[in-house]
Amino acid sequence: MLTAGVDITPKNVLLQLKGVDTWHTETIYQQVGHPVRDGVFKTSGEKPDLSAPEYLVEPASFSCIDFEYSSEQVLLVDLGEAFLELSPPCNGVGTPVSYCSPELILDSKASRASDIWALACTIFEIRSGFPLFESFVGSSTEILEEIVRTLGMPPESFHSLWMKDGITITGHAQLDGSTLNDRIKEIGIYDQETSIHEADIASLNHHSLLEPSGRRVTRDEAFDLTDLLRRTLDYIPEKRLSAGEVANHSWVCE
DSSP, X not given: OOEEXXXXXXXXXXXXXXXXXXXXXXXXXXHHOSOOEEEOOOTTSOOOOTTSOXXXXXOOOOTTOBGGGEEEEEEEOOOTTXXXXXXXXXXXXXXXXXXXXXXXXXXOOOSHHHHHHHHHHHHHHHHHSSOSSOOSSOOHHHHHHHHHHHHOOOOHXXXXXXXXXXXXXXXXXXXXXXXXXXXXHTTTTTOOOOOHHHXXXXXXXXXXXXXXXXXXXXXXXXXXXXXXXXXXSOSSGGGSOOXXXXXXXXXXXX
């Protein structure tokens, strides 16, 4: 039984921790820090009525948890969009447009190949910390333009689909944006500075799950990652790598 449309986005890819349900309070504070509270007030400065909470708590950061608590298991969750491959939905799926392949955006064709496209976008975002294709207003047209700027012009067979939807993308689109190679080279440049709160936690945990901010990709990794993304972000769905081929790619294995 083959399924597709599993909504592969960064928020649905989780790293499983081990032993969390047995942590003592001291261990929790050591790994994620003490709760940071902030009071709730009206814009006038007055205290709100009883229906409002007394304070808000800043979300805990898991970025500095010691690697010893990693189970090294990755979980894929939220499969509500999944469907049998031979019975795809007529109107596409609910995958956010930033992770949708061109055929899914233009023709609502969801498949395992569109899942591979979403996986490629997710791999890049997890590795870099920022989306590969991003729209300021969530527009599918903007995403298609971003795709062309990054990957170059699509095959002529796709031009009719673009025109059918009233979308005009010229050969100049990729000249005013970053290519895929450029985007990979940018990894680490725009990392946010570690907050004082996170730095305090990291100083206690010497083997953090995440790499330090600002670390750039090596030439060898850039080569492998570019190859993986090029072969999973092919405009022609049938030419994209399969899930098994992605799992055996040198960037994943090394």
